[in-house]
Amino acid sequence: MARSKVSVDWVLVVSALLLSLYGIAIVYSAGQSDIPIAGYIRNAWKQQSIWFLLGLIGAYAMSRASVRMIEWMAVPLYAFTTLLLVLLPFIGKGAGTAAGVKSWLVVGGVRLGQPSEIAKLTVVLMLGKLLASSKDPPKSLVDLWKPALVVGIPWLLIMAQPDLGTGIVFVGIFFAMLFWSGISWRLLLLLASPVVSLILTFNTQMWGAWFLLLLALVLWYKPYLWEGVFLVGANVVMGVVAPLLWEGMKPYQQNRLRVFLDPSVDPRRSGYHVIQSQVAIGSGGWFGKGYTAGTQKRLAFLPEQHTDFIFSVLGEELGFLGVVVALTLFLTLFLRIIKIAERANDSFSSLVAFGLLASWFVHVLVNVSMTLNLMPITGIPLPFFSYGGSFMLASWLAVGVLVRIAHEGRGGKHGPFAI
């Protein structure tokens, strides 16, 4: 294994490389301001470059590791990450704007990273191993208890931090990998129905319509009786608990949802971020205001310009053209990973590839949508762009794994992109 030459999927690697370089360029621009800003933001691009280089090394190492070895590592890694997440409330530290959220692992005063970043990877590996172990996809809700448990434990621990954004990613990974395992879409829909119920309770008529549709689906799908009862019950319960959940939310979370529905309710505070982000992007026009010349950013109207709202900087300075280039690069990457998952040699590899895709896709979708207020604000970074070491490293480790899977899969060694 050590000596054999690994074929490289260049479409995958080049799009990831271009995204990373594009990202570092925007992180550099985010540090260029007309007003005095913190030194770490000004120098963020240097840090980001170092993490990028580390990521490249990590990716190379991962590409040398057999998928079998990764599969073998899945259980201990999963156990270790879960343990870290359990311990985090006691040993974790908050950072930056989310100082109240103890999501950082700090050893001897040095911030090592956020274990939730690693958890995204290990959950994908663990779920892949579990789903690959049975020949058939889960056929009923009962069959789903194990996958639900694998994702559920770290998910609950992360939601308790509370880190809503990462929680959404886990839900995305869960549904995407179930879909890839071949589960019937009707089961998937029923599974998702309580979530839909939860969202729709804000409007009674919508919820009523959804509930009737759900009843029809249950009758058509004909699940086991108690399954059907459970589903309908779960949806009713969601409708009932939604107001209670709302009450239980922190005021800033409530505000984020209110502001999502109408940013002008509080333009100076809760609505400020998303309004300024829209102003930045919208004023970019076709070609933008010029690299590093975005006024919204330079004059500090745009918040979190180097992390959560980095895409707004891109939109403002490079315009619609820059946005299309970035999103096209992402799409190229995603389609390539789907191809890799399709051609993978074994079901574990295939599931892992698709899980990694799901993780990135949810990140991109949620982050980018948030900058235009198409989704409520959740602190979720943009892969390859947002300033953050552990996420950059984790992303490139994932690229390494994908290179390996592509290498071992059909069309790997002998495919059109083999070297």
Place this chain on the structure above:
Amino acid sequence: MSFHPNEVSRRARAAALICTGLIVLLIGAFFRAQILRNQQWVLMSEENRLREVPIAAPRGTIYDRKGKIIAENVVGYTVSVLAQSEDSLRGTLRRLAGTIQLSPQQSDLAVRRYRRAPTRPTVILNDASFDIVSVLEEHRVDFPSLIIMSAPKRFYPDGPAVAPFVGYTGEISETELLLPQFAAYKAGQQVGKQGLEKEYEAILHGQEGSRYVEVDARGRVVREQGAQERKAKQAGSLQTNIDLELQQYMYQLFADSLVGGAVAMDPNSGGVLALYSNPSYDPNKFTGGVSFAYYDSLRTNPKRPLYNKALQGLYPPGSTWKLATAAMGLQDDVVTLDSHMPQSCNGYYYFGNRAWRCWEKAGHGSLSLMGAISKSCDVYFYQLGLKLGLSRLVAGGVQMGFDKKAGIDLPEELRPKFPDRLQYFNQKYGARNWTAGAVVLNMSIGQGDNAQSVLNMARFYTALATNGEAAKPEIVRRRPERAKIMNLSPQQLEELRKAMMGVVSAGGTAASAALGGGVALAGKTGTAQTASLDRGKTCDHAWFVGFAPAEAPKVVVAVMLECGGHGFLAARVASAIIGKYLGVTPVLLMQTEGD
């Protein structure tokens, strides 16, 4: 998982479709925001970063008739702050108070200005001294949202001498902002508050310019945007009829001792040569906001400097009004200048059941109208009034404009008090509580329900000085407006003027006010006997209205001295003013004088 290749590629196609679909949707959303709604967001982004800083326009210069400057602009400094919120403004003010002198009133004023126009730079100091400006420039870094600008500042070289007609400027008030004529004005701008400054605001107010500064999210000024500067436009100037030298002379003449008002007019054109009220105030101290202490000292001064005694002060005209009675008698052929009255003057006139006295207790004997005017004999005019009757006295007064403003182009002028019709008395006293006789007697000598401004008396005398047409008094030079107010022949007017010359010649009531240099002065003294209550005491106001040279009058002067005692005092002041204007010196004759 089910890993049949066909199933996998079916799922792969579905996944690719979902991925592509959602990314395309995202691109669509960006297209809508960045291309379709670009304008809206560009506007918001510009609003975010650019702040309009108004550049005050210099007010128009005001000149006297010889081109001397009455009001001009000098360089001043304003200090304003670009505040994001009231809290941040208060914070800046608190920190500023540690660097420069800033009274709590000034801070409160700034906060109120901010509330009125939060998007404009909030003016903190309207007229900052050079010292304050240099201190602030030194601490520039500590106050990044501060804007220090040089702005034209109103200046009146002659200050108090011209204040009674030129007025002053000040910051537009909250109530003014609500008025339709100030619709285009913005809080913080300077407007004319009194006098010419107010009357001709539309002409004197220039067009405000503006420039833009770029600010950051906290309102700190980052840089200037020179390209978009719009220059302020200087307003048009104002040419007035004022003779600045004469005005200054009036100011010196009144000095500290005399209280009252004076008006000098050209009887032919109606041009106001000088208009003064004493004591005056310094209009320069109002520029950029009057200090509380100064305003309070003006407000509490018992001589009321803010009350214009030439325009707003209404005083019984007393004997100066006898010329109106005489003119009515002549135009209705009730008397001629040579007519004597049935009863000669022995100091009293018995009417009803009481004796009405003449100011001269010894009596004047039998006088013609000519003599009655120069001696100001009350008994003669009582009888002339009774011959005319009340309705003719009222109608004549209305005809001569005693119930209307003189129409000067100054906003302060008050409408005089005069019965505009007979009903007036019924309304005022009740139908049974007055008798025509008593009213007529009072009215014929300028007492009773008759209170005139100094200006309106001057206007009335322009008719006597010319051909019976009164000239509308005008400060700003324009086409003269004259109106016939008495139907007298040139001879009759000539004779009246001769009678008035008698007033200021030996034996007249103001003989000491005669002019030298062969210039004949004509006029009429008056003592307003209804006394105004001044701290519980009563006093008489002294009047003189006259003109010179008597044969071809070039100037009409009306002078009223509050509590000035007898009319001859006013006559001396008027004579000095006329002498100054005509370039002759008054001759001081020691002579018995009277009302």
